[in-house]
Amino acid sequence: MTITLYELVGVDAARPFSPHCWKVAFALAHKGLDFTTVPLPFTQIGAIEGGATKTVPLIRDGETLVGDSFAIALHLEEAYPDRPSLFGGEGGVALSRFIEKWANATLVPFVGASLLPEIHAALEEDDQAYFRQTREARFGGALEDVARGREERLEAFRNALVPLRAVVKRQPFLGGEGPLFADYIVAGVFQWARVISPFPFIAEDDPVADWFERCLELHDGLGRRVPAA
Structure with a gap:
């Protein structure tokens, strides 16, 4: 199942810039997980996932929503232990x-x-x-x-x-x-x-x-x- 990453952009939707969203993109790629991105301007973040968050990154992994880049990394490590480790222990x-x-x-x-x-x-x-x-x-x-x-x-x-x-x-x-x-x-x-x-x-x-x-x-x-x- 493909993971969805909500990330922050400006006028150009192809240029995500949030450092926290980049941490997550790198982490997902490190784990070798398929993911799609949903680019969002600041003023649209509060409307996603039924108002689940005021900030990004946010991921949807199946039925699970996880926010905060470090919490997302921990989730990926626990949910996908057979993939390359993000922490090494x-x-x-x-x-x-x-x-x-x-x-x-x-x-x-x-x-x-x-x-x-x-x-x-x-x-x-x-x-x-x-x-x-x-x-x-x-x-x-x-x-x-x-x-x-x-x-x-x-x-x-x-x-x-x-x-x-x-x-x-x-x-x-x-x-x-x-x-x-x-x-x-x-x-x-x-x-x-x-x-x-x-x-x-x-x-x-x-x-x-x-x-x-x-x-x-x-x-x-x-x-x-x-x-x-």
């Missing part, structure tokens, strides 16, 4: 939770703030109004003002990649010789940036850039099928 689940906390604390704040005007520009008109209202309330200022100065803050962001850089300089993936969900958590953030903006979050000569290129090639080039901004 219970220890991998715990480590992936750490990676998610690290990414949300270290990567997402800078990337998210930096992308605000470009995300807004990629949305349909109704979504633009929703996005500006909600994000300006969240960040406490105009989208353009929040993003301003990202060039000056870029060096500090790149310095914060030291733990990731040290690991992927020694081995192909965070998961070792092959990727695990931990890789998809971080790759989802950089794919978010790649799809929305040409801003150079990663230096070209950084081992992190090489690791991300390897992630884009995974699963028959799933990530690369969406061209960079």
